[in-house]
Amino acid sequence: MLYWIYDIPTSTFAALATGLAVAVYWVGAILLRPILRQFVKRTSGANDVVGYVLSCFCVFYGLLLGLIAVTAYQNAADTGANVTREAAALSALYEDVSRYREPYGQNLRWLLRDYTRYVIRYAWPLQQRGIVPVDGAVRVQAFEEKLLDFQPQSPAEEIVHAEALRQFNTFLEFRRMRLFSVHTGIPAVMWYVVIAGALINMALVWLFDMRLITHFVLGGLLSAYLGTMIFLIAAMDNPFRGEVSISAEPFEDLYAHMVEE
Amino acid sequence: MRTWSKSDHEPAAGGPGRVSRRGLLAGTGGAATLAAARALAPALFTGCAAGLPRGSKPIVAGLLHSQTGTLAISETALRDAELCAIEEINASGGLLGRPIEARSPDPRSRPLDLFPKRARELCERAEAAAIFGCWTSSSRKAVIPVIEEYGRLLFYPVQYEGNEASRNVIYGGSIPNQQILPAIDWLLSPAGGERQRIFLVGSDYVFPRTANLIVKRYLAARGVEPAGAAYVPLGHRQFTGAVEMIQATKADAVLSTINGDSNVAFFAALTEAGLSPEDVPVVSTSIGEDELRNLPQAHVQGHLAAWSYFQSLPTEANRGWVNRFRREFGYDRVTSDPMEAAYCLVHLWKQAVERAGSLDTKAVREALQDDLRFAGPGGEARIDPATQHTFKRFRLGRVRPDRQFDIIHELVDPIPPEPFPQVAFPGWHCDWTADGLTQGEEVVIDGDL
Numbered sequence: 001m002l003y004w005i006y007d008i009p010t011s012t013f014a015a016l017a018t019g020l021a022v023a024v025y026w027v028g029a030i031l032l033r034p035i036l037r038q039f040v041k042r043t044s045g046a047n048d049v050v051g052y053v054l055s056c057f058c059v060f061y062g063l064l065l066g067l068i069a070v071t072a073y074q075n076a077a078d079t080g081a082n083v084t085r086e087a088a089a090l091s092a093l094y095e096d097v098s099r100y101r102e103p104y105g106q107n108l109r110w111l112l113r114d115y116t117r118y119v120i121r122y123a124w125p126l127q128q129r130g131i132v133p134v135d136g137a138v139r140v141q142a143f144e145e146k147l148l149d150f151q152p153q154s155p156a157e158e159i160v161h162a163e164a165l166r167q168f169n170t171f172l173e174f175r176r177m178r179l180f181s182v183h184t185g186i187p188a189v190m191w192y193v194v195i196a197g198a199l200i201n202m203a204l205v206w207l208f209d210m211r212l213i214t215h216f217v218l219g220g221l222l223s224a225y226l227g228t229m230i231f232l233i234a235a236m237d238n239p240f241r242g243e244v245s246i247s248a249e250p251f252e253d254l255y256a257h258m259v260e261e
Numbered sequence: 262m263r264t265w266s267k268s269d270h271e272p273a274a275g276g277p278g279r280v281s282r283r284g285l286l287a288g289t290g291g292a293a294t295l296a297a298a299r300a301l302a303p304a305l306f307t308g309c310a311a312g313l314p315r316g317s318k319p320i321v322a323g324l325l326h327s328q329t330g331t332l333a334i335s336e337t338a339l340r341d342a343e344l345c346a347i348e349e350i351n352a353s354g355g356l357l358g359r360p361i362e363a364r365s366p367d368p369r370s371r372p373l374d375l376f377p378k379r380a381r382e383l384c385e386r387a388e389a390a391a392i393f394g395c396w397t398s399s400s401r402k403a404v405i406p407v408i409e410e411y412g413r414l415l416f417y418p419v420q421y422e423g424n425e426a427s428r429n430v431i432y433g434g435s436i437p438n439q440q441i442l443p444a445i446d447w448l449l450s451p452a453g454g455e456r457q458r459i460f461l462v463g464s465d466y467v468f469p470r471t472a473n474l475i476v477k478r479y480l481a482a483r484g485v486e487p488a489g490a491a492y493v494p495l496g497h498r499q500f501t502g503a504v505e506m507i508q509a510t511k512a513d514a515v516l517s518t519i520n521g522d523s524n525v526a527f528f529a530a531l532t533e534a535g536l537s538p539e540d541v542p543v544v545s546t547s548i549g550e551d552e553l554r555n556l557p558q559a560h561v562q563g564h565l566a567a568w569s570y571f572q573s574l575p576t577e578a579n580r581g582w583v584n585r586f587r588r589e590f591g592y593d594r595v596t597s598d599p600m601e602a603a604y605c606l607v608h609l610w611k612q613a614v615e616r617a618g619s620l621d622t623k624a625v626r627e628a629l630q631d632d633l634r635f636a637g638p639g640g641e642a643r644i645d646p647a648t649q650h651t652f653k654r655f656r657l658g659r660v661r662p663d664r665q666f667d668i669i670h671e672l673v674d675p676i677p678p679e680p681f682p683q684v685a686f687p688g689w690h691c692d693w694t695a696d697g698l699t700q701g702e703e704v705v706i707d708g709d710l
Contacts, residue, residue: 103555106593107334113591114337121348138367142329142337259591 003130005234006242013242014231021227022220025202029215033206040207050207057204061197065229068194072186072236079181079239080246086174087250090116093171094258096164097147101157104150109258111143116255124248127240132182140175144168185238194233198226319362320355320620322347322607323383325394325404330370331496331521335599336396338551339418340365341590342600343393346607348589356611357618364389372400380404384411390620391416391610393603398422398467405430412622416610418603420546420568422471423680424706426691426698429622431609431629432650433602433642435569437475438679441516443655444544444567445476447670448514449483454542456514458488460507462527463518465492470706472518472546475685482684488512497523500530507541508534515543524548528560538563544657549597553664561660568598569653570639571666582638596638602651605642608635630694640675647692650678 005013040046090112097108115136123133147168152158205219235244324343326336347361355361364387368375376395383389384407392408393416395401401417408415408429415427420434447453461476463469473490480487488510491503500523507515519527524545531543543564550572553561572583572595582604583596610625612633617624630646643652652675658666681689681701688701 106554110337110591110594114341117590135365138328138365141367142333145329145333259588 003238003241006128006238006245010235010243013235014228017231017234018224018227021198021223021230024199025205025219025223026216028202028206029212029219032203033215036203036206037209046207047209050204054201054204057197057200061201064193064197065233068186068190069229069233069236072233075181075184075186076236076239076246079178079184082174082177082181083246083248084250086171086178087254089167089171089174090251091254091257093164093167094254096160096167099160100150100164101153104146108143108146108150111139111146113255113258115139115143116251116258120248120251120255124240124251127182128242128245130182130238130241132179136175140172182240186233194230198223198230201226317359319360320357321362321364321383321387321389322610323380323387323389323392323394324363324365325368325376325379325383325392326365326396327370328365328367332370332396335551336370338594338597338600339394339396339603341594342586342596342603343607345586345589346604346611350607350611356614357620368400372397372403376400377403377407380407380415381411384408384413389413390614391625393418393606393610395419396599401430414610414622414625416603416606418606419599422468423475423682424471424686424689424704426648426680426693428626428649428693428697430649431606431644432648432678432680433606434599434651435653435655436650436678436680437472438682439569439653439655439676440567441472441476441546442479442682443672443676444516444546444565444657445479447657448516448542448544449485452670454513457485458511458513459485460488460510460512460515461490461518462503462507462515463490463492464495464497464520464523466495466520467706468520469518473516474704474706475682476516478685479682493519493523495521495523498526500527503527504530504534504536507531507536512541515541517543517545518547519545520547522555524552525556528556528564532560538565549599550595550665551597551600553660554595556664558662558664562662564660565669566658566660566666568656568658570596570598570601571656571658571668572596573658573661573665573668574639574656576638576640578636579638598639601637601639602642605635605637605639605651608637609633609642609644643675645678646694648678648680649693650680652677 005016008016040050043049094109094112097112098105100108118136118139119133123136126133147164150161152161202219202223205222206215208215210218235242239246322343324340326340327333328337328340344363347363350356351360364383366379366382368379380392380394383392391414392404395404395415395417396419398421401415401421402425404415405427409427413429415430416433417430418433420440421432421436423436423438445459448456448459459476459480461473463473469492477487477490489506489512491506493500493503504527517524517527524547528543531541545564545566548556548561548566549568570579572579582601586596587594609629612635613625613628614620616628616631616633619625626649629644629649632646633644635642640654641652644650645652654675655672656668657670659669661667680691683689686701686704688699689704690699690701691697692699
């Protein structure tokens, strides 16, 4: 996949996708239109026939684009929700261990802070490059080790400890879901269908018998919109990549709370 | 039915030399297409947008510290100090125009098997340019052969017993002639109460054994005999016997090289026996700000610790570093002597690489020997070219109620490192700028005390 599109600014990516679609259409209008026109030139009312076919095609293609766009949005929304839940579970866990007697409480808070800082500073940039961060596991293990080391010495400590263990499991669940989401994306085969559909759409417009300048204007506008739609889907796809992606904001807010006096 | 535009039928107005509208459009379109293709080709075929810089390949620095297991709490703090330095360097433009990427595998507090294994992975797979790490002497000694095999540099930030030399190790912590012997001098001086009955207590492993051998011979050279000595296994929690020995020998001061959680039980036993810091002060060589968090304040207040750096050091440079560190890692985090050394070593490495202009170990080592200086939080950090150890200041701190230290004694000038004090290792000498390691007569450490 062309993952480099996520490494460039979104505005550049949008201009690139739109410009490329228009360029493809214009080049095709000059080079391919005369060839394609050969297939319909003896058909009476060719423009009407092409118009009917194009309308029919656009219904299916529009549906496909719409569904894919919804899927991409849903993926991003679900991943975003999981990230928020992981940060919330982490926050609750931080509060739980703050009630432990010292120095256990302080050591456990430091370890959670270390994990949160790692997620913001090191894990997130890796996720944005499509790499599953692995060093977080060591930090989680370090915390778990210390948590299980704690021996409650009163009924109150037992209750707090039980709640912390429950919250820790919740946190682990959402953390795992976040890591699974790093590779979430629309399958490559669907992208092939989307690109093929866009080319067929252009080819159908090339079949219209119009002046070249009219092709440039009308076909260019249609292609620009197709390019914009494809940009939109691609930008929302892969929830952790690019500028239009899930940010580490929930963790950043939590960390700001953790480090403040 | 095909429709034709006017230009398809009519000759271009103005004669054969004039360009038709269709021709103009075709020409403009073709030119625009070619221009667009030329502009977009690099982006499409190489994956980079024209005019946007590509990220340069990072320089890998290995941080070899335990993040789980018994040593994790101490070693994680060193990793954080090193990360702090690396992040500062990256924020100021990186190293040789490249970012530094920290790789921190977890040796899980297992010095003999996992430390060398992780070091090998860092050298082989990660191609680490340098490794900052280790805490215990056993882990350092296990890692050195790997570092030497791959021709890399290990930057070791913790105080240790000396009696060691490797061309591939840069030692950032204090050694006995910079930490323990000045503490002894102070105890013997009027300011320290002219104490003549110093009891030596330590954990039973290489650092306390070697340090106490040096202390014993140093005291002997000054006509003083130690009141006694006691060793307990690492992690031991029964100190009644040791405290009874301190009382029985009428010791007037204790030099402690006890490491780890055993300190909790040791200070509790001292308090229970009624030995106050005024009567029998304990000078610890392994208790810093981090360790104090785990000790009951009532048991340790008033006792002493010998280090080169304390968090309470009242200098602008130190306050700035402590504030930066706490802003990044949390308001209740503390800084300590090994952390300061770890932080300085990363910056010294950066300066050496920049001076060498490359990551080549030999060039970096030569640059490190070329009078590099870094203004660290505890003062100027400088490597001794002969021994590849660091010049260290000596400071003595007294434990305050807030688990920090009041600095009660400080030597003005940094002490040159002497990894083989002649009083204990006669004939041994290290000078990497000349003949390297010169060996003297064999010194048996175990059982000397």
